[in-house]
Amino acid sequence: MAQTTSVSTAPDREEERDGEERTTVDGHSETLTTTESGLEVTLYDSIRSISASRWNDVVERSTCGSVFHRYEWLEAVETGLGQTPRHLVVEKDGNLIGLLPNFVVDIEKTPFRRLSSSYPGFGGPLATTDVAESLSLLTETVPDLCSGRTVVHQIRGLDTKYLRYNNVLQSEGYEPYRRECRFVLDLTGGYDEVFDGMSGTRRRGIERGKDGDYEIVEEELTQPTLERFHRVYEQVMDRVDGDAYPLSFFERLLDMRERLLLLTIRIDGEYAGGFLELLDEQRSSIHGFFAAVPEEYFGDHASELLYDYVIRWGIDNGYDTYDFGSTNANFENGVFRFKEGFGGRIVPILVWERGCSPLWNVLKAGRSLYWPHRYD
Template structure:
């Protein structure tokens, strides 16, 4: 159910003034007063088509804002939604998705927009007034064990909100980056821009008997991929998303690309990519190649295939996903070798509890390269 958190009726003065105003004009104060911000405890309380239309109208809307992604997080991961929906004169004009998620290595939670993925406000109209209302609503959502609100912006366009966010107590920090590959260069130039080790990996991989197949998004194919993904994550000590999340993603199959590689006729892993048509970007979100196929360069062959697939289908960018900003890290070096440009992941945090400074101080012990930007 929706819970109203903002909005004021027009004052008597504004009502009288409106009698003398041009019928096609409204004062800024009157427009602002008609805005309402509601909290919804399930994305299913929002009309699907209406929400996705806002995503598509906003220049910052992405596949991670879409109704289907939010529903998969809610039902497949079991995260608690605390979405904010902005309405004007009864019409939905914007919003900001949020989920309550655990803070690593603590008994506390954070309100995140958005995890997994990237979020932030979608305010294509009445931006200034809507942003003010949305920010004002946040403290009421951070109670009990929820001690901080976090915004994870997808791209540099979210810098437009930096001053407003910092004015309201948000602090930016950087810990992660993403490598972006410009697919508009064409395949030959991409190959030329790779490190010698990446090019050699692709060349040596092409000497083996291999095949990369675009799979249908079926429960069986996702189950096979998930088993491999689970094994890889267990080996590296990473967090594993349950199969229920992958299965829920079937509702957005037109935004998924599932690739399988077979070497000598045997299943050798795969990739599950997200197609961000709003930004003409392919997001490399899940990859799973068993160690047994490292020497066959299965990973390089999969990436080589998805780059060519993206070019052929008119996408402009390949996004390798988040990685730590440590050049000594193996994942960082592997992604860097494909020639992409590193860009910071924009994150802002706003403490909502006296406990937050203590948790933030403790975080620096297990995130030694945590950096807050003043």
């Protein structure tokens, strides 16, 4: 028979892989389900209440694990963005074997919220053993996490590996929702093959940019270099009417600096912006997640030069793919056309949604009113 209990996690110390100790913090956890087969599902209200090495061990051993599932990314979202965690874990005989990271986030232009796995970034359930039962337990538990204004659970899968779970998710009431895509560039054939696969416009942009006086530097990740990047990033996001993440989020990302690459470009001796890339060693992929190039440097082809540099860097460092990040699946969109010019393969962003309230059907029926605004 299933049992439900509520406990408070005690502070704990563990030895990290890099030799540093990390102390977990006081937090609340609630055991939601215990099965006859010995599996236990627990809800945590903070990632910091869980052992980092135990959590990351599941990520690293899972087929669908990524940098966005890692403890450090989730901690930055929690503490840097102030989002409310509702993380689920599955244990068997005291061993962590499955997890589903979640945050409660607002639904734009509505008074409602969604439970998202995960945002920003990508999430979804992971399991290392007893996969079918673990996945079933995680998805069956989700409705217990939704109440009040939280009307839907959304899973954002990183790539097509998550299609293995499609039938299970749909049997649990999840519906596919496709509106965004990514361009993923294959780096394994070498630079010449990548360059030849670009559009003539992108190739000319790189070549013309190289005729100018420019320098690209791999910056050390320090508070001053991060603050400089963030100032320009805020200006760029304001120009495109986007929501900029606060500096506090970027500061928390310093805890995973070994998985970050900060590039800056100078043109005619002046700072002309940069890229902050996420390095996903588990997927052998570089994610172009944050870009900060002011409009006044577009004519100098600063963006093309930065992309050219990071593509070469990825090839030199043995990465298989470069991911240009999310864009609307609309061929008339300027960002879509710009990224498409680099020759990457178009990949749909896999999203599944499951309503947890009758209000969700009302909201979903009117969702088209928000297009072309960003809903996800």
